[in-house]
């Protein structure tokens with residue numbers, strides 16, 4: 001059977017009549033795994049899924065794996081740049097130092113970070129002519145570059161110089177302060193900024209660059225003036241010590257910390273991204289519904305992330321050693337590995353905790369960047385500074401993992417530069433024996449402590465922060481013994497209100513269903529295996545808290561879903577279908593009532609655990625991993641549901657065949673069409689022989705052929721299980737539904753078989769009369785609307801005369817009449833007579849049928865909408881162009897005068913019969929009304945599509961009370977609304 005379907009699928013032939021494409025369903029009971037074996041199986045499947053996801057997210061995977069190589073190579077480059085810009089004497093061996101001739105006073109522009117305009121030097125003592133002449137000589141005799149006077153600034157006293165330096169910093173490299181004490185004594189002082197500054201790897205030493213040139217020329221010119229020997233020879237040479245090339249700039253020591261932290265950020269960001277994405281796409285929720293153990297979920301990520309950081313740590317150390325960094329060469333391999341591994345391990349716990357706070361996976365990069373920036377700053381804080389704070393602060397400080405990593409990198413750096421690095425045997429020793437210190441061993445233990453604390457916090461936050469459905473546990477959930485034993489008591493159903501039959505305006509079938517369920521509750525109906533009931537919904541209610549008040553999405557629904565039946569839940573958008581389903585599958589907690597699924601209450605955690613073992617769910621939106629193929633999805637779902645590994649292969653193949661996805665087994669979900677994804681979701685729901693299958697709009701987006709095939713699959717799947725289906729396709733509901741319920745505005749409006757709903761809520765019977773000469777034409781063409789041919793007129797008169805109805809639709813080929821139910825008793829005679837006159841009227845065929853389910857649906861939706869609109873004032877504008885005489889402001893205006901007058905009136909959504917204001921006259925004492933035509937828009941919401949012509953308000957038409965708020969628009973006129981009136985004899989309106 002499977003092979004036959006496979007062939008069909010490959011050739012693309014879809015032969016519905018061919019039994020080889022009939023769905024197969026193994027209804028034999030499958031013994032699913034439970035307990036530890038299930039946990040192990042789930043862990044294995046999820047671990048495999050994590051590997052697949054990582055490998056198929058190539059960019060992230062390569063980035064994560066090769067970031068150590070890239071960053072260590074960058075560090076090598078940085079070191080090269082730093083050392084090439086440094087004083088060459090420090091980077092090479094100097095055995096016989098060359099004398100350094102004192103350089104001239106440099107131009108101020110060559111100073112690092114100078115502000116323009118700048119001065120080569122400033123000086124004080126300008127009141128003395130001798131000092132002035134000394135300064136002039138200094139400027140004139142500057143070797144190779146006489147200094148222009150605009151590059152020198154003179155002051156009277158040293159205080160004046162200081163005041164200027166203070167007010168305009170960084171405009172001058174140095175200052176000379178001369179004092180003429182006597183004819184033979186001239187003293188001077190030099191001022192410079194003595195801090196070394198570095199620009200693009202080059203260090204500026206102010207002593208050599210500014211102080212010594214000034215000092216030597218000042219000495220020389222003072223000596224020449226005092227000795228009165230202008231040509232006095234004055235040479236000074238400087239020589240450095242002979243030294244080996246020890247002063248190598250270590251990039252690891254100066255910038256390595258930032259690079260090492262950057263390496264660890266890749267796994268961190270990837271971990272957060274993966275976890276948040278699974279929550280954002282509701283994948284985790286979907287897996288929970290399949291019975292996934294939380295422990296298996298966390299464990300699968302923890303183990304996979306641990307493997308990844310293990311590889312990354314090893315790669316970092318290996319590349320570091322190959323690059324010959326002292327940091328990696330001097331320190332013990334084990335100590336280095338533990339440093340990188342345990343830090344990243346603590347970051348896994350941190351990532352898990354952070355992920356619980358995020359709702360969008362795209363935020364992972366931002367968070368990673370933020371942690372990196374903050375971490376790279378706080379991690380550099382010297383321990384002496386941190387030690388000055390209180391103990392509590394220091395403990396909290398240490399719970400930010402980058403801070404511990406910063407301390408570790410500093411220790412390893414210091415040890416590699418000043419000694420032989422840290423050996424495994426020395427992790428608990430201080431560098432200076434006897435002196436107090438925080439050892440490497442302590443830092444490594446802090447890493448472990450960080451992981452434990454953040455991981456536990458992640459588990460806690462995961463439970464208490466609302467999930468995508470807004471569900472969360474109590475903040476002290478872990479104090480409830482039931483949480484640990486899995487035996488939380490079920491919610492009480494005592495709040496279920498008593499049945500109020502007298503005041504209830506509900507439909508009689510709905511009341512009857514409620515009575516049945518209540519009676520079964522009284523009898524303590526256990527829904528044992530012999531019972532025919534799969535699901536019993538007992539006054540189920542769900543309210544969502546909102547900013548403007550509580551919103552009641554489901555308002556006390558009572559019904560039974562039977563075994564071996566498909567129960568179809570219909571309703572307009574926002575009716576509460578998905579909310580009801582979410583309550584049944586435990587996605588959201590109920591706020592009132594209860595529901596039993598095969599005897600298990602949705603309010604009890606044990607009940608929910610049992611329910612998850614026996615249900616299959618096809619959610620409204622496809623919940624799939626884009627990177628995982630169809631077959632891999634089904635394998636994963638099967639493993640989570642506990643299908644035995646020995647049967648998994650065959651079950652998955654069969655499931656793929658059933659939904660015609662054999663040919664697409666290896667196609668990733670991201671490449672599947674919408675219809676293929678829906679089929680995959682249906683296959684997932686039916687996997688593992690669930691006793692209850694819930695299908696939320698399963699055929700959305702499918703082409704008609706595939707849809708029919710999936711209908712076959714669903715129809716076949718009914719055997720031995722109950723199916724709940726929600727859909728917006730009335731055809732689907734009509735074909736598949738054994739029982740149908742329509743909900744609207746959170747309430748059950750009607751329930752029963754399709755026929756019963758049609759007969760109770762349809763407008764009546766639909767008679768279609770086809771004319772013989774046009775039977776070959778299937779579609780109307782231009783001009784078909786002209787229906788005043790003799791045959792048409794005769795048939796119309798015949799219907800009008802006997803049944804008082806006019807056509808609902810008409811064209812040259814056929815006429816369609818809706819015959820009210822109160823005329824049913826006349827029909828037998830009527831059709832006999834019509835049959836007799838068939839040839840005379842040129843009638844080819846007469847068909848009689850019930851109104852469609854769509855019409856029933858629209859009627860119910862309209863009624864619910866109207867009821868709601870009356871209560872809540874949900875108004876829409878009805879614009880009428882009246883053809884009747886209107887009384888406006890007490891003046892009778894003729895038809896011609898008002899032909900273009902538009903009347904706007906605000907009416908509640910769903911209102912059927914609307915009285916036109918101020919149209920009462922002698923002829924029509926109650927005025928006139930119109931029937932408003934409603935249909936559903938593409939989103940399933942009611943939309944006004946037109947209205948009938950006006951006709952007099954019948955004397956017996958009852959006005960419906962309205963709470964509609966007065967309009968803010970001055971234009972609209974206040975209308976009255978009527979219940980369905982009895983047709984009037986001269987009714988000429990045409991629905992359209």
Ligand SMILES: Nc1ncnc2c1ncn2[C@@H]1O[C@H](COP(=O)(O)OP(=O)(O)OP(=O)(O)O)[C@@H](O)[C@H]1O
Pocket residue numbers: 469470544545551553571572573574575576577578579580620940
């Ligand atoms: N988490 C929530 N918070 C607040 N209101 C919600 C929440 N979920 C659903 N609702 C509201 O509850 C009502 C019922 O929603 P529900 O999704 O059950 O409708 P539905 O019948 O499934 O509609 P559709 O056919 O569009 O899927 C809607 O008005 C919706 O806005």
